[in-house]
Amino acid sequence: MGATSSSPDHTITGILGSRLDPQWHDRLHHMEHHGGIDLVRLDTRDLSRRRLRVTSESGADCMIALARDEPLFDGAVLFADEAHAIVLKVNLERWLRLRPTSAEDALALGYAAGNLHWRVRFRGKDLEVAMEGPEQGYLDRIPDLIESGAVIVVAEETSSA
Amino acid sequence: MDTIDNIPAAETGTKPLGAARVGIGGPVGSGKTALIEQLLVHLAKRSISTAVITNDLVTAEDAERLRKGGAIDPARVLAVEAGACPHTVIREDPTLNIIAADQLDRLYRDLELTIIESGGDNLASTFSLDLVDWWIFVIDVAGGDDIPRKRGPGVLQCDLLVVNKVDLAPHVGVDLGRMLEEARSVRDGRPVVATNCRSGENVAAVADAIAEAVLVAR
Numbered sequence A: 001m002g003a004t005s006s007s008p009d010h011t012i013t014g015i016l017g018s019r020l021d022p023q024w025h026d027r028l029h030h031m032e033h034h035g036g037i038d039l040v041r042l043d044t045r046d047l048s049r050r051r052l053r054v055t056s057e058s059g060a061d062c063m064i065a066l067a068r069d070e071p072l073f074d075g076a077v078l079f080a081d082e083a084h085a086i087v088l089k090v091n092l093e094r095w096l097r098l099r100p101t102s103a104e105d106a107l108a109l110g111y112a113a114g115n116l117h118w119r120v121r122f123r124g125k126d127l128e129v130a131m132e133g134p135e136q137g138y139l140d141r142i143p144d145l146i147e148s149g150a151v152i153v154v155a156e157e158t159s160s161a
Numbered sequence B: 001m002d003t004i005d006n007i008p009a010a011e012t013g014t015k016p017l018g019a020a021r022v023g024i025g026g027p028v029g030s031g032k033t034a035l036i037e038q039l040l041v042h043l044a045k046r047s048i049s050t051a052v053i054t055n056d057l058v059t060a061e062d063a064e065r066l067r068k069g070g071a072i073d074p075a076r077v078l079a080v081e082a083g084a085c086p087h088t089v090i091r092e093d094p095t096l097n098i099i100a101a102d103q104l105d106r107l108y109r110d111l112e113l114t115i116i117e118s119g120g121d122n123l124a125s126t127f128s129l130d131l132v133d134w135w136i137f138v139i140d141v142a143g144g145d146d147i148p149r150k151r152g153p154g155v156l157q158c159d160l161l162v163v164n165k166v167d168l169a170p171h172v173g174v175d176l177g178r179m180l181e182e183a184r185s186v187r188d189g190r191p192v193v194a195t196n197c198r199s200g201e202n203v204a205a206v207a208d209a210i211a212e213a214v215l216v217a218r
């Protein structure tokens, strides 16, 4: 048996360009008309990986193996031949919007978010937490704040990465 | 206009890639070093060029154990001293480990896999994906069958959860089947492997998972 249990359809050891590069833009546009574009979808957190095995939307098994100094990014062209290309698409980030009901609760929530190493951003008086898993997993970490009503969950939002 | 015909296909890239980096974390004494000892045997059988970085608190205990174990060239084992907080050097500031891994890539041109063992920590410890490409969290049966239910970030977020010391289940009154079922359920079905790192039972499945996830066939 070789190093891998099953060989991938594509081994991607370099990024060819960006969907936004003018020459790629035209070429991809042309391919798109002929159904030649395949997507690999990743969450934001996975962009830090330099090795990962992913299945594209149309089922191609891709082993991405990049040099340490070569970052993944939304729109990266991973593979191309005459008529087909595989392009990286970053999933929309999901944010959990939390509203503390008083200044004291805001302090407690801010402390908890830091202690739990959550990635956050501020929206007025609300705190938003980038969700890398199910929402409940985050709420379960701050049960006292949620159950006492000190922090209220505001309807979920999506926004671009 | 066809200006990009000269761009080589991705498959023909020639840049040196360096080794895949795999983290192994988990509570104190759960069997991280024992898993590595067993993995080294499997990886050697598959001719996968491997190196190890250990993170002990203030000693090089685990590194010494691996060097003496005979399953790896002792020079391929580096020790990074983690100081008081083992999670700091794998998450908040993994610089020391990145430097060590870069050094191994430079020293061993053929290197395919670098395993990084975190110092024993708690269920909240996770690896930064800036340091590793993929990581394993090792818990053990003797720690109690309620561990998966506690939904620690290490248990939830790792790419592979290893439930070790299955041989101890009858001795500590743990229902292994239920523990594994709960582990799979809190992880939304992502992979869980049950091992005995004393006897080597099921370690091949861990080696398979590593190869499948991050190793490029040569």
Ligand SMILES: Nc1nc2c(ncn2[C@@H]2O[C@H](COP(=O)(O)OP(=O)(O)OP(=O)(O)O)[C@@H](O)[C@H]2O)c(=O)[nH]1
Pocket (backbone or CB within 6 Å): B026, B027, B028, B029, B030, B031, B032, B033, B034, B035, B062, B118, B119, B120, B121, B164, B165, B166, B167, B168, B195, B196, B197, B198, B199
């Ligand atoms: N019975 C049994 N013992 C095991 C197993 N795996 C490891 N051990 C024992 O558990 C103890 C701890 O194992 P280690 O490999 O040192 O654990 P560790 O996670 O590396 O420990 P730290 O690095 O100190 O956090 C040792 O005495 C091992 O022999 C197993 O599957 N079954």
Ligand SMILES: [Mg+2]
Pocket (backbone or CB within 6 Å): B032, B033, B034, B062, B117
């Ligand atoms: Mg150890």
